[in-house]
Amino acid sequence: MVLTALRGALGFLTRVPVGRDEAAWEAFSRSPWTFPVVGYLVGGLLAVPLLLASPPASAPAPTVALAFVLAVYVVTGIGHLDGVADLGDAAVVHGDREERRRALKDSALGVGGTVALALVVLGLATAALALIEIAAAAGGSGAPLAALGIVVAAEVGAKAATATLVCVGDAPHEGLGSVLTGESSAGATLPVLALAAPAAPLAWPRLLPGLTALLAALATAALVARWARRRLGGISGDALGATNELARVAALHAGVIAWTRF
Known part of the structure; x- marks a missing residue:
């Protein structure tokens, strides 16, 4: 099993x-415990493009940043981006829950969804540029494990954040959200967090960047959950997908800030 x-x-x-x-x-x-476990594998794969910034490839930083963004969606697909777009469209609706839910189901991409998608992709690219700077400053000729560790910790955090919502959320209607949230209870959060915790020291020799990345991802999940419950009536499949993408971006930037400022 x-x-x-x-x-x-x-x-x-x-x-x-x-x-x-x-x-x-x-x-x-x-x-739901499988989310962070897969996060370790995905994070490791996503960190590979950062190696292109070091010899012998020594690729330009913008090129490496583009490769990082491409790697994210080659490895994970674009399905979760649909959640980002739908929540972006729902967020700009001036109306009640039913109107926002209709916006979620509308296949047409609106202004809110377009802006949300652009911010997520821009967030990934700028995070990659910052990670390359960390690698260059700390590792000289080779990308240090610290920068790679932040990527893995951020991905594990994003997956743990999504799994946490699966455990504690209630879906507002039938669909993917109800299928997942209906199968788990709040108690299932404990193994999710226990399996995510070992990602904290991956940005060695510092503990704070990895830990900050994990906490930023979980904080993002809390914010999405609060908004979704108030504006949509619960945690839908779109909210879960958006949480994964938003938590990844927040965790990457939080890890970078923790490395450079503390």
């Missing part, structure tokens, strides 16, 4: 061609 759940998590959270069968999906939907 553990391996089946992990296959399902890989199939849902990444573009890896495994875990797309019904048994894997059902095992995954009952196992």
Whole structure:
């Protein structure tokens, strides 16, 4: 069951061609602890493009930043970006919950969704540029483990943040959100956080950047949850997808700030 759940998590959270069968999906939907576990793998893959900034490649920083953004969506897909766009459109609606829910279901991309998508992509690119600066300042000829560790910690944090909402959230209507939140209870948050905690020291030799990245991701989840409950009536699938993307950006920047300022 553990391996089946992990296959399902890989199939849902990444573009890896495994875990797309019904048994894997059902095992995954009952196992929010798989989110941070997959986060370690995804974070490791996303950190690889940062190595291009060091010899022998020594690629220009903007090129590496572009490669980082591309890697994020090659590895994880663009499905969660749909949640960002939908929540962005809902956020600018002047109306009640029902009007915002209609905006979520509208397949047309509005101004709010466009701005939200642009901010997420810009956030990833600028975070990558800052990580390259950290690597150059601290590692000389080679990208230090610190910069790579921040990427992994941020991804684990983003996955743990999403899983936390799965555990404590209630969906406002039937759909992906209700399928996931209906299978887990608040008590399932404990193994999620326990599995995410080892990501904190990955930005060695400092503890604060990784820890800050994790906490920033969880804080983002709390903000999304508060907004979604007040404005939408609960945690929908779009809210879960948006949490993953927003928490990743927030965690990356928080980790960078913690490294450079403290």
